[in-house]
Amino acid sequence: MDPAQDKLVEALRKAISRTSILAEGNDPELDIALQSVRTDIAKTNDPKVVQKTLQSLDPFVLKFDEDRLARAQAFRGALLDLIDTLDEYPDRQVPLFDKKELESAIRSHWQSITKWPELLTKTISLVQKTLATPREERKQSLIKRLFSQRKAPNPNTTGTEIMAHVSHTLAGLLTNIALPENYEEQILDLKQALTGNNDLNQLPGLLDEVINLIMVAVGKTQEDLTSYLSQLNKQLASINASIVSNYKVQRNISNNRKSFNDELQQHVEDTHIDVRNATNLESLKSLINSRMSTISQTMERYQAQMAEQEKSAAQSISMLKSKVNRMEKDASNLRNDMQQKIAQAMSDALTGLPNRSAYQEAIFPLLTSSVKNQQPLCMAICDIDHFKSINDTWGHLAGDRVLKLVPRQMQNALGKEHLLFRYGGEEFVILFPATHLEYAQDVCEKIRTAIEATPFNMSGDPVSITMSIGLSLFNGKESHEELFSRADKNLYQAKGNGRNRVIRDN
Numbered sequence: 001m002d003p004a005q006d007k008l009v010e011a012l013r014k015a016i017s018r019t020s021i022l023a024e025g026n027d028p029e030l031d032i033a034l035q036s037v038r039t040d041i042a043k044t045n046d047p048k049v050v051q052k053t054l055q056s057l058d059p060f061v062l063k064f065d066e067d068r069l070a071r072a073q074a075f076r077g078a079l080l081d082l083i084d085t086l087d088e089y090p091d092r093q094v095p096l097f098d099k100k101e102l103e104s105a106i107r108s109h110w111q112s113i114t115k116w117p118e119l120l121t122k123t124i125s126l127v128q129k130t131l132a133t134p135r136e137e138r139k140q141s142l143i144k145r146l147f148s149q150r151k152a153p154n155p156n157t158t159g160t161e162i163m164a165h166v167s168h169t170l171a172g173l174l175t176n177i178a179l180p181e182n183y184e185e186q187i188l189d190l191k192q193a194l195t196g197n198n199d200l201n202q203l204p205g206l207l208d209e210v211i212n213l214i215m216v217a218v219g220k221t222q223e224d225l226t227s228y229l230s231q232l233n234k235q236l237a238s239i240n241a242s243i244v245s246n247y248k249v250q251r252n253i254s255n256n257r258k259s260f261n262d263e264l265q266q267h268v269e270d271t272h273i274d275v276r277n278a279t280n281l282e283s284l285k286s287l288i289n290s291r292m293s294t295i296s297q298t299m300e301r302y303q304a305q306m307a308e309q310e311k312s313a314a315q316s317i318s319m320l321k322s323k324v325n326r327m328e329k330d331a332s333n334l335r336n337d338m339q340q341k342i343a344q345a346m347s348d349a350l351t352g353l354p355n356r357s358a359y360q361e362a363i364f365p366l367l368t369s370s371v372k373n374q375q376p377l378c379m380a381i382c383d384i385d386h387f388k389s390i391n392d393t394w395g396h397l398a399g400d401r402v403l404k405l406v407p408r409q410m411q412n413a414l415g416k417e418h419l420l421f422r423y424g425g426e427e428f429v430i431l432f433p434a435t436h437l438e439y440a441q442d443v444c445e446k447i448r449t450a451i452e453a454t455p456f457n458m459s460g461d462p463v464s465i466t467m468s469i470g471l472s473l474f475n476g477k478e479s480h481e482e483l484f485s486r487a488d489k490n491l492y493q494a495k496g497n498g499r500n501r502v503i504r505d506n
């Protein structure tokens, strides 16, 4: 193979290896197939073998598509079902325009997982608007009444039931999305929080968590990966076709060269015989002239052919190069996109703090390095006191404002190496790597006093807010759940002892 093609095959090999690493972790069977793709392409220089090995990935791409479709259908069904339930509410009116708009958005976007968070947010907004809109008794024409398709509102449906239904639908969605194992606990907690919830105020926070999980699990990352893999497969097929046609051009060139040599040799031999048989000088002269002109025509023809073939070979090599460059660029865009999406899914929309998923990513390496480096690690669980009454007295938006301001006070007291997470609701977790319990306790006290001393402005009045904190030191042997549970017990005690205090391990 010529050096240009060698380079192309090498670039292809690199692109496939890197992409197969990106795709890993989605399915154990796919992981095995990807491993064998990497082994095969490391061994061969033949583009046909590479293409054949890649075809073994096709069934996985198909399976991804089927799973995605089934999930999307369940999602669409759940949302439409929810709209039907809203229609049954006796005293409240579903705003017609918003309903139509939502139904049309569901119809257009139910298959696109990237649009799910938007559809969910729109659905919850329709629920909120419906609960705020009293039903008008509209006069209908007799014909309309006789032929109306719409179900009569069910007089037994209550607002609480509707909220329970909404929460139940969200919990059902969690069953329908494929999430990695380390999210199991989070899903379980979230499902528990959703099941039996009938409080509208709780919904935005819970919805935020559902959306985060969708983004993490089946969200854009996997969709991108699936479409990227099938797009990559197409690109590789087209590159393979170009390589094959390039081979043909090469083969033509060498065939032409051989037939030119044969033809030339034939002319020389013919001339030789003619010269031997020539009887006079005149006829010999005209014979040689004619032979020379044939030879020069053959050479011109050959040169023109060669120039044409070289041009087309150069064009096809430059096309191949640009295709490979595009593939490399696609792979790097996808990697950047994924990193960005992971970062989004790891942060809490309201406070901008790392969220519970980020906590779960952070805790394992911290426990391991605490044991390995024999350094202390502390965990604090911080909970705003009587937060429900802040919501009840000044409204949910005022509650949200407090949730944004409190972490700023906390961050002022924390060191650079301390990690603050919004664990959920009004609960925050701090991880103190390489920090002794006494020092972590001082920092927690600083946080507590700073929050107590800050007047929060509620409708023009300064209001004092306090925080209770449970603090524990990792004992080097326990699981992260055990450490969390000890810190949580300390928090519980802080609440029981009158709140606005820090309780640590004895």
Ligand SMILES: Nc1nc2c(ncn2[C@@H]2O[C@H](COP(=O)(O)OP(=O)(O)OP(=O)(O)O)[C@@H](O)[C@H]2O)c(=O)[nH]1
Pocket: 201, 202, 204, 205, 350, 383, 384, 385, 386, 387, 388, 389, 391, 395, 396, 397, 398, 399, 400, 403, 424, 425, 426, 495, 499
């Ligand atoms: N505004 C707002 N409220 C939230 C959010 N997440 C959770 N909440 C509310 O936080 C409140 C938590 O109340 P509880 O768990 O009863 O605790 P508490 O009132 O803080 O009382 P103690 O913890 O016992 O001091 C609930 O009313 C939730 O609706 C949010 O994102 N925004």
